[in-house]
Amino acid sequence: MKAAAIRSFEGPDAVEITDHDNPLVGPDTVLVEMAAAGVNPVDWKILYGGMQGAIPHHLPLIPGWDVAGNVVGVGPAVEGVRPGDRVAAYARKDHVRDGTFAELVSVPDRAWAHVPDSVELDVAASVPLAGMTADQLIDASGMAMGDTVLVHAAAGGVGSFAVQLARLRGATVIGTASERNHDYLRSLGTTPVTYGEDLVANVRSVAPDGVDAIIDLVGGDALDATPELLAEEGHVASVIDPEVKERFGGSYVFCGADRARLTRLLHQVAEGDLRVEIAERFPLDHAKDALQTSEGGHVRGKVVVTST
Ligand SMILES: NC(=O)c1ccc[n+]([C@@H]2O[C@H](COP(=O)([O-])OP(=O)(O)OC[C@H]3O[C@@H](n4cnc5c(N)ncnc54)[C@H](OP(=O)(O)O)[C@@H]3O)[C@@H](O)[C@H]2O)c1
Structure with a gap:
């Protein structure tokens, strides 16, 4: 072959x-x-x-x-x-x-x-790796209906699923992306903010009290900003940095095969719930x-x- x-x-x-x-x-x-x-x-x-x-x-x-x-x-x-x-x-x-x-x-x-x-x-x-990772991250973040969730790198493969899945679970969603992806994020029901040196100010401008959950797909400076972004009792879940556990009491996710999860995601795509x-x-x-x-x-x- x-x-x-x-x-x-x-x-x-x-x-x-x-x-x-x-x-x-x-x-x-x-x-x-x-x-x-x-x-x-x-x-x-x-x-x-x-x-x-x-x-x-x-x-x-x-x-x-x-x-x-x-x-x-x-x-x-x-x-x-x-x-x-x-x-x-x-x-x-x-x-x-x-x-x-x-x-x-x-x-x-x-x-x-x-x-x-x-x-x-x-x-x-x-769908498989990106969709299941996003779904596992949302589980790990402990987010509940009505929460505000921040997704770093929201316009990419995992991020695009994460913002939609968080919305489907009743969250208000903020996503970081460069300007060229802001309309795309709005079309997914997400409030876009620009990343970079003004990240904290940009997020705080749309979530003055901080966010209840952070989905980290970037690490580095984005993850370092966690204490300034997270509301009290908030939780951060990362696929990049296992130290998220020791540093912020957060969760590290590594995608695993899961037929039931993948089947559900594919049906959500078929039903038009996931784009x-x-x-x-x-x-x-x-x-x-x-x-x-x-x-x-x-x-x-x-x-x-x-x-x-
Ligand atoms: N542990 C695991 O199981 C696991 C699973 C899946 C993915 N991952 C990792 O998670 C990361 C994301 O995966 P992915 O598939 O979503 O990647 P991807 O599709 O390549 O992500 C591309 C997106 O990243 C955005 N981006 C780039 N730099 C950024 C920054 N500094 N801040 C915010 N957004 C930024 C870009 O937006 P702009 O063009 O607007 O800048 C672009 O839309 C990768 O490092 C991947 O290896 C780990």
Whole structure:
């Protein structure tokens, strides 16, 4: 099969289209013919070796953790899915080697979810990692109906889901973004504020008493501002900095596979409750460009790799 892969940890520039053996259909795996693979920042970070201390890596390495497509093989211990079914998955495995930027993808049984008929596969492929992370962050933040929630990097992949999910749970939502994304955030029911050196003043101008929950997708200066932004009894949840626990009594989230959560999110998309913004689509042959675009750090919504 054809796949986008690296032979050395030199970033997206090192990505080549190469031939690989087809993945095996293991006893508890599902084989998916990739129609679309969502791109996440972790994919280009992996290409620099940025996750090597956390998960074993093997070269040549095919990046990609999100996929949607048609099932073409089902392991004997797997129940509830058949060849021909449309599925999406957060297909991260215990080793980084055979990712989703490939014609065929093996998916652990824990990870797949059926895609409703009305949801296109490129849209479905945008949901798993970003959507489930946003949902897990909102759970971790402890936010309740009527709270005011601040989302740092609200216009990106995770942020776009987070602001909508917080709204669906009855929150008033403030999101940080550059000026060019302010109308986009307003269209998602979110009050936009500009980040940078005036971050605290900008947030305080729309939330004078501070916010009840912070969803941090940035770390650094944004996370440092937590004490100046959080109301009493407020809670911060971060995907960037595990020290959020010791520093602010907050929560650190690392996305995990969860079929029930992914199924619910895909149904929220099908019902029109969640909007998925796809900034750009790149065919598999141009996966390098997709990864470079993500690395630029200013994607609105999602970038997706497609099979053709
Ligand atoms: N721990 C986990 O499980 C986990 C899961 C998912 C993601 N993450 C991490 O979370 C981060 C966000 O992921 P993502 O998929 O949402 O990324 P993304 O889609 O690449 O985010 C792009 C967005 O970031 C905004 N942005 C850039 N710099 C900013 C800043 N200083 N302050 C506020 N916004 C800024 C940009 O808005 P403008 O163009 O308007 O500047 C852009 O819309 C990444 O570092 C990713 O690796 C971790």
